[in-house]
Amino acid sequence: MSVIKFTEDHEWLAIDGDVATCGITVYAQEQLGDVVFVDLPDVGQSFATGDEAAVVESVKAAAEVYAPIAGEIVEVNSTVAENPATVNEDAQGGGWFFKLRIADAGELDGLMDQAAYDAFVEGLE
Amino acid sequence: MPLSEDAMSDDEATLETTPLDSLHRELGAKMVPFAGYAMPVQYADGILKEHRHVRAAAGLFDVSHMGQVRIPGAGAAEALERLVPGDIQGLEAGRMRYTQFTDETAGILDDLMVTRLEDGLFLVVNAGNKAADIALLQAGMSGFEIDYQGDRTLLALQGPAAAEVLARMAPEAATMPFMSARAITVDGIEAFASRSGYTGEDGYEISCAGGDGERLARRLLAEPEVAPIGLGARDSLRLEAGLCLHGHDIDPSTTPIEAGLAWSISKRRREAGGYPGDAVVRRQLADGPPRRRVGLLPDGRQPAREHTAITDSEGIVIGEVTSGGFGPSLEGPLAMGYVAAGHTAADTEVGLVVRGKSLPARVAKMPFVPQRYYRG
Known part of the structure; x- marks a missing residue:
């Protein structure tokens, strides 16, 4: 079972060794509404923390997905590019966006765990 | 995000x-x-x-x-014509x-x-x-x-x-x-x-x-x-x-002619005028407007939103998207915006600058989805 972390920008990361699988949270997809387009990064691209790594668009709005931590893209999920509704249906599972090789594991300490994220979202309602 | x-x-x-x-x-x-x-x-x-x-x-x-x-009163129709074309x-x-309130420059209030x-x-x-x-x-x-x-x-x-x-x-x-x-x-x-x-x-x-x-x-x-x-x-x-949304596709900086709404101005009103901006409308009808609202169909799946720059095939900016998004019935992205005269013909190839990249698109006839009004 991998460790799940969250950012205040509603990205999630599932950490497995030195690779983090990243996507947007169930709460984020609910706020965004029906997703109709996802633009993914290229494998091999490197991002600093907070860089725009992907774009997700719903009928009504476009939003950037930031790299939650620094790293290099090792895999992208072509399923969400081909069938963007997957992001709505399974945001924190099959709707992942990309996997990145973690540059600095120390960055993970600054992210929220599930309980902290739940409390954070609660505070937004 | x-x-x-x-x-x-x-x-x-x-x-x-x-x-x-x-x-x-x-x-x-x-x-x-x-x-x-x-x-x-x-x-x-x-x-x-x-x-x-x-x-x-x-x-x-x-x-x-x-x-x-x-607005009660038998003369209301005649009086309102002082404000609308x-x-x-x-x-x-x-x-x-359907009509518009116009100002002295024929801008749509x-x-x-x-x-x-x-x-x-x-x-x-x-x-x-x-x-x-x-x-x-x-x-x-x-x-x-x-x-x-x-x-x-x-x-x-x-x-x-x-x-x-x-x-x-x-x-x-x-x-x-x-x-x-x-x-x-x-x-x-x-x-x-x-x-x-x-x-x-x-x-x-x-x-x-x-x-x-x-x-x-x-x-x-x-x-x-x-x-x-x-x-x-x-x-x-x-x-x-x-269809236009005021504050986006039409506003005081656009005229009914630029917006493609000439159909809403009858022959009598074009000729006789008598509303704010009538001279501008008459001139644009005669000479053609400097820019015009057009439909835009991006290639691919990525929507282009309001304020996206529109360029010609050389990359020169020729206008701006005023409404854009995804058409659930069209099952693809769509937009409308203003382009300079000379670029308004259907199928004209244009670029939409989305996140620093030029998204290929073409000028398209509107409506994007056939209107199905009751015709008796």
């Missing part, structure tokens, strides 16, 4: 509500601030399903935030027309629907402009009573099943011609209905006393074809239908 702050927040208390406010909340609407009102942007089904439902069956929209204005005097009683009544006019104007519109009417039609009916409900029933649904309760509505209006009675509720709307589908806009609004809405929603539809789908429906 940063989430847009469109959710209701601290200023919720300052927002006005429509007579259907509690019904929206009961139906699971996501409420957002819009033109000073708390309005449903979507219900539980979401924008895609709501949009498709309107095209397949019938949808009910609360548009009570829009401004309903009655539309042919109002040419309307028979019970018929309606607002767009509106005008219905001729036996004893005056009935106007429906945009929510965001209604205070300014009423001030304009009061100043420009002195001697006439400008009766703003802010306490009334306005519902839109839109979609291919709308006529069958409404005729079950109000048989007199079934054969109303497109762009006509009359008094109807729905389950005992006295209403004033027009066969019009802003989705590209057949349908009605139905005005009734605010106190009857919720009961009328519930009665219509009780029919199996009818689902509640929020402002999100209203926007994607009108965009597919190629």
Whole structure:
């Protein structure tokens, strides 16, 4: 079972060794509404923390997905590019966006765990 | 990802509500601030399903935030023509027309629907402009009573099943011609209905006393074809239908000719003028406008949003997107915007600069989805 972390920008990361699988949270997809387009990064691209790594668009709005931590893209999920509704249906599972090789594991300490994220979202309602 | 702050927040208390406010909340609407009102942007089904439902069956929209204005008096039509380029005097009683309030440069202050009544006019104007519109009417039609009916409900029933649904309760509505209006009675509720709307589908806009609004809405929603539809789908429906949204596709910096609305100005009014900006309209009709509103179809799947720069094939900026998004019935991205003269022909290849990249697109005829108005 991998460790799940969250950012205040509603990205999630599932950490497995030195690779983090990243996507947007169930709460984020609910706020965004029906997703109709996802633009993914290229494998091999490197991002600093907070860089725009992907774009997700719903009928009504476009939003950037930031790299939650620094790293290099090792895999992208072509399923969400081909069938963007997957992001709505399974945001924190099959709707992942990309996997990145973690540059600095120390960055993970600054992210929220599930309980902290739940409390954070609660505070937004 | 940063989430847009469109959710209701601290200023919720300052927002006005429509007579259907509690019904929206009961139906699971996501409420957002819009033109000073708390309005449903979507219900539980979401924008895609709501949009498709309107095209397949019938949808009910609360548009009570829009401004309903009655102007009694036999001379009201002639007087209103001093403010709009539309042919109002040419309307028979019970018929309606789309027109615009213009300024001295022919800039569009607002767009509106005008219905001729036996004893005056009935106007429906945009929510965001209604205070300014009423001030304009009061100043420009002195001697006439400008009766703003802010306490009334306005519902839109839109979609291919709308006529069958409404005729079950109000048989007199079934054969109303497109762009006509009359008094109807729905389950005992006295209403004033027009066969019009802003989705590209057949349908009605139905005005009734605010106190009857919720009961009328519930009665219509009780029919199996009818689902509640929020402002999100209203926007994607009108965009597919190629219809302008004031404040976006038309505003005081654009003229009716640039906006492709010359069809709404009759021969008599083109020639005789007599409205603000008439000289500009006449000149643009003769010489062609310097820019024109066009439809745009991006290649691929990525939407181009409002304010996206439009370039020619060389990368030179020739205009800007004014509305853009994803068309659920079109099943792809679509947009409209203004391009300079010389680039307006259908199939002209253009670029849309989205996030620093040029997205290939082409100029397209509108509507993007065929209009299906009632033609008898």
